[in-house]
Amino acid sequence: MPQSIHNQIEENIKTLKKGTIIFSTDFREYGTAENVKRVLIRLEKKEILIRLARGIYLYPKKDKILRTIFPSTEEIALGIAKRDKARINSTGALALKQLGLSAEIPMNLVYITDGPVRKIKVRKSIITFKKTTPKNLTIKNKKLNAVIQGFKELGKENINENATLKIKKVLCQLPVKNLKEDINVAPTWIKNLISELIKNK
Template sequence: MNKALERLHDSGKIARVAMGIYVRPKVDKIIGAVLPTVEEIVKAIAKRDKARLIPTGAQALYQLGLSNQVPVNVVYYTDASARKIKIGKRTITFKKATAKTLSLKGKISMLAIQALKTIGQKDVKAEEVDFIKEKLKMEDKQLLQHDLNLAPAWIRELLQNRKDA
């Protein structure tokens, strides 16, 4: 298997993104081979490992739209094995997390909770809370309520009065 992958890599049919991770690059007429984004790689790893993943820190802020900085070091909570994967100059870190943390169901509410945890209770600004509440209007109400029940009390209090939306 390794030799076959090596031959495909040497012939240019596949590209090695990281140790044990290969992709068939898409070819653009102008810029040449286009490799997948970090998010696409993370989704593929989660699918392969049948793992649940939740973005944390700067990645959650970026995906939610609270930050426009693309994080160089991306951290995800997972129920799979903890490890680091280096992709070019970027690093993807998978950290073990509790079942409660990984039980969040809503895409937007999950990002909102992780983003608020990153900002911190003492540093969160009213504009950020308003921005998050506006985003949460697009979340399914049942998923939002489920996730708020799992969120820390201070986050629940900040977002609870969303029902007026």
């Protein structure tokens, strides 16, 4: 393998901002997938990169106290979606965390997507991308999506006063424009519940 490939990739990486998530596919122009893989493994051994998952690396940012600052699993998921030019929306436990209905940071994140279906192990977590219908990805406002997915996760029978108050607070922060139209993609019971919560908005 020509040494120049190694040098080119290393020089390219060193122009990036510390803390950048890097994919092996970012370097297709420099050589074959196998040669790029070998270079990235060498850079990992030199401690220039940290491997996060298969084909995914971190150009690490250091902190005097915290040492290496790792991106959140959610940031990695967003990076994967950007690379794949795919749309994703959070679901389940992550949606509840985003709404303030759970203090627990989920180890395993599940996203609905119009991109490839896959499971990716990132350090101690697993990111799952599940296929969904296009209508479930039409909502661009992430907070409104979290509300809909949060309701789905809780279930109709488990929505208490505390959950209702917290979700209403989130909804009150959202622009009224297009809100009533956007909730049409939600199941009828969620649509009716949201409509009631924003009735006087």
